[in-house]
Amino acid sequence: MPFTSLHSTSTMQKINRLPLSAKAARQLAELTLRVTSADNPKAEAQRLWIGLARGIRGEIQKILAQMSTGLERCMYCEDSQGTDIEHFRPKSTHPDQTFIWANYLLACARCNSNYKRTRFPLDIEGNPLLIDPTIDDPVDHLLLTPTTGIYIALDDKGTTTIEICGLNRDVCARGRVHTWTTMECLIPLYSTALSKGRLKQAEKIMDVLREHPFQSVRSRMSRIFQESADPALLLSEDVINAFKEHPDLL
Ligand SMILES: [Zn+2]
Known part of the structure; x- marks a missing residue:
């Protein structure tokens, strides 16, 4: 590869x-x-x-x-x-x-x-109530809903981060939904390009996947594929097959 x-x-x-x-x-x-x-x-x-x-x-x-x-x-x-x-x-x-x-x-x-x-809320023990993405794994605190692009808070830290950083502002939620659609189209295309020997095209598609805004959408797709009991509830058959054939997409 x-x-x-x-x-x-x-x-x-x-x-x-x-x-x-x-x-x-x-x-x-x-x-x-x-x-x-x-x-x-x-x-x-x-x-x-x-x-x-x-x-x-x-x-x-x-x-x-x-x-x-x-x-x-x-x-x-x-x-x-x-x-x-x-x-x-x-x-x-x-x-x-x-x-x-x-x-x-x-x-x-x-x-x-x-x-x-300058907001920086703390819990009663004095720990930050904001996600520091270089320390915390945001997935422990936030869950992305694919159909709406909205984050659901899993705990107080998630709730506060959504509020303080405005993570569910409309322009971001819609951007995540559009990104989901874009990736749903591009992931199977990557697989098709490789199967037809179009390496340059596959490489360009991979660049888009890697550098697209809202990378959390792509990782949410990976996690659904890797962890969900029934990935087909949220991912198309084409995406699931592409993930199976090309683990480098995950
Ligand atoms: Zn920003």
């Missing part, structure tokens, strides 16, 4: 955090020390963040883009291009987390500035 195998993922998307360069990691550690030893950590964090050197900012952005799914999509909505370095723990309330690599996600301006903003 000439194509790289696809990693199987989950709803919203579990994301593997990649390492920063040693130089950037050292710079962040120095900045954190300056914040935590300042008289006014919040003001110092804001000031240093605004002045963050272009080089290190660029590296952070680049690695976050590599980590995200599809074509550099936002780690919350998976729809728009991730343009902002998002602080999972807001720098206004957690200044000591302003320069912590593990606190960075990639988000679109809409998710970052219109939805999540």
Whole structure:
């Protein structure tokens, strides 16, 4: 098979955090020390963040883009291009987390500035009530409904994440339904292209499948195929056959 195998993922998307360069990691550690030893950590964090050197900012952005799914999509909505370095723990309330690599996600301006903003709810034990896709597996908290594109919350963390990040906003729900239709068409086409020896076409189809927005739709299809007692309730016969013949689609 000439194509790289696809990693199987989950709803919203579990994301593997990649390492920063040693130089950037050292710079962040120095900045954190300056914040935590300042008289006014919040003001110092804001000031240093605004002045963050272009080089290190660029590296952070680049690695976050590599980590995200599809074509550099936002780690919350998976729809728009991730343009902002998002602080999972807001720098206004957690200044000591302003320069912590593990606190960075990639988000679109809409998710970052219109939805999540500086909100960061905690449960009674002080744990975040928001999904961090680099730590939590979103599939434990959210279930995607194929026919409506709506997420159903499986627990409090799911409920809060849907609300805070606006994951069920109409444009995203409809986008997921359209993505489902697109993938339902493309997955059997991939199988057909390979069976007819059209390798170039198969490769192009695989690129679309891998880089399409709303990658959670594709992983939901994989999971239905792999885990459901009766996949035919939600997947067409053509999709099921393509998955059976080409596990690289999963
Ligand atoms: Zn977004």
